[in-house]
Amino acid sequence: MTQVNQILLAERIQIGADLDAWMMEGGTRGLKAALAKPEQIIAAIRDADLRGLGGSGFPTWKKWKLLAAHPKDKRKYLIVNGNEDEPGTFKDEILLEKTPHQVIEGSIITALACNIDHIVFYINPELEEAIYAMNRAVEQWRNVVWIEEIEKALERKLSLQVMPSSGHYIGGEETAAIESVEGNFPFPRGKPPFPSEHGVYGYPTLVNNVETIAHVCHILANGAEWYRNIGVDQASGTKIYCVSGDVLKPGAYELPMGTSLRELIFDHGGGMLRGKEIKAVFTGGPSNTILTPRDLDVHLDFESVKARNSALGTGAMIVVSKGTGIVKRVTEYVNFFAASSCGQCPPCKTGTFYISQLLGRIDTGCGTRSDLESLINLCKILPGTGKCALLNGAVTVVRSSLDHFMEEYENSLNRTPLHISLDNNG
Numbered sequence: 498m499t500q501v502n503q504i505l506l507a508e509r510i511q512i513g514a515d516l517d518a519w520m521m522e523g524g525t526r527g528l529k530a531a532l533a534k535p536e537q538i539i540a541a542i543r544d545a546d547l548r549g550l551g552g553s554g555f556p557t558w559k560k561w562k563l564l565a566a567h568p569k570d571k572r573k574y575l576i577v578n579g580n581e582d583e584p585g586t587f588k589d590e591i592l593l594e595k596t597p598h599q600v601i602e603g604s605i606i607t608a609l610a611c612n613i614d615h616i617v618f619y620i621n622p623e624l625e626e627a628i629y630a631m632n633r634a635v636e637q638w639r640n641v642v643w644i645e646e647i648e649k650a651l652e653r654k655l656s657l658q659v660m661p662s663s664g665h666y667i668g669g670e671e672t673a674a675i676e677s678v679e680g681n682f683p684f685p686r687g688k689p690p691f692p693s694e695h696g697v698y699g700y701p702t703l704v705n706n707v708e709t710i711a712h713v714c715h716i717l718a719n720g721a722e723w724y725r726n727i728g729v730d731q732a733s734g735t736k737i738y739c740v741s742g743d744v745l746k747p748g749a750y751e752l753p754m755g756t757s758l759r760e761l762i763f764d765h766g767g768g769m770l771r772g773k774e775i776k777a778v779f780t781g782g783p784s785n786t787i788l789t790p791r792d793l794d795v796h797l798d799f800e801s802v803k804a805r806n807s808a809l810g811t812g813a814m815i816v817v818s819k820g821t822g823i824v825k826r827v828t829e830y831v832n833f834f835a836a837s838s839c840g841q842c843p844p845c846k847t848g849t850f851y852i853s854q855l856l857g858r859i860d861t862g863c864g865t866r867s868d869l870e871s872l873i874n875l876c877k878i879l880p881g882t883g884k885c886a887l888l889n890g891a892v893t894v895v896r897s898s899l900d901h902f903m904e905e906y907e908n909s910l911n912r913t914p915l916h917i918s919l920d921n922n923g
């Protein structure tokens with residue numbers, strides 16, 4: 498078993514939501530390092546190879562550099578994305594609720610690196626405890642002398658705001674989050690222009706996931722090399738993996754980035770429920786290619802999972818056992834995506850609706866061969882026709898289930914008994 502190396506969760510949770518306790522345990526060491534050499538923050542994040550942990554795995558420093566390139570006195574926004582509404586993902590909630598100070602410290606270091614003066618903690622309204630903890634923690638930061646020093650370094654006032662999102666899944670998409678912060682319905686915007694050019698009210702905006710931001714203070718406090726050495730092989734740092742489904746110990750586990758799927762499920766997740774055998778794993782929120790028992794030795798980092806034609810996504814692993822109907826499971830996920838589609842792009846709204854209708858028919862034994870063919874065709878023509886990635890995600894999980902479990906689809910066709918008699922006498 499990999500040595501468990503937690504930097505975000507373990508002791509931080511003991512320290513909890515109190516700023517004094519956080520500082521006594523070494524909190525703000527990263528901030529002090531950042532204040533001493535603000536011009537070196539982005540290089541540290543680059544050398545640490547911190548990636549976007551909201552699903553994309555995009556190198557964090559590249560986005561930061563774009564923000565930093567704007568004039569120092571221009572208004573700029575950081576949205577710390579805690580919308581977290583994807584099935585199977587529950588990591589940001591823990592960070593916000595149990596360890597708000599590392600999220601705040603990370604976001605202030607980010608602001609120093611990119612000359613940002615408006616920080617918005619954008620949180621799913623269902624996470625009431627997280628919103629409470631963040632409000633309380635922000636209040637504590639406002640009252641410390643630190644803020645004066647930070648504002649001196651920024652050469653202007655720093656605004657820290659906790660804002661409940663609208664609660665829609667789509668509101669987590671970065672341009673939708675920008676619309677939401679402006680007070681509008683979270684309709685995603687077309688790109689370009691990218692948020693780094695034209696974000697909240699037209700100002701340059703950086704959107705980063707809560708978990709991405711939570712790593713920042715530790716990288717600054719301990720150095721990029723320390724961070725890189727935590728990951729397995731080429732991977733860097735840690736990842737909070739959310740394990741759910743048919744395992745004995747579902748939960749959020751912070752482990753070295755690159756821990757194997759086998760270790761995650763069978764050591765940390767406690768293994769399969771008694772008498773159950775693993776059949777498949779829906780990864781990264783159920784919007785990626787499905788992993789199967791053949792993939793148990795895959796290292797759960799962005800590159801290794803990509804090499805298996807899937808994606809790490811948010812690091813959520815929903816484990817299903819033999820005996821679970823894949824068609825039913827995929828139908829449930831597509832129903833979620835169909836209900837979550839904002840309706841702005843007709844191919845997304847109608848496409849996810851049709852896919853969910855076809856899946857529903859097939860799953861209940863009423864599907865015909867032509868339904869199955871329509872499903873396969875939709876999976877070919879729909880990708881890339883929506884403004885954001887919601888539609889692609891919905892199609893990916895369906896296509897992957899067709900690739901791996903076509904037999905189940907075939908077996909589900911025309912199962913409805915057609916012995917209907919119109920003759921009352923039998």
Ligand SMILES: Cc1cc2nc3c(=O)[nH]c(=O)nc-3n(C[C@H](O)[C@H](O)[C@H](O)COP(=O)(O)O)c2cc1C
Nearest residue numbers: 549550551552578580581669670671705706709886
């Ligand atoms: C439909 C949809 C929902 C999303 N929801 C979230 C979310 O809840 N939280 C999040 O951080 N990113 C979410 N994303 C990804 C964001 O668009 C964006 O990539 C991310 O916030 C960037 O942060 P990162 O670079 O730190 O990962 C979502 C994307 C899509 C397409």
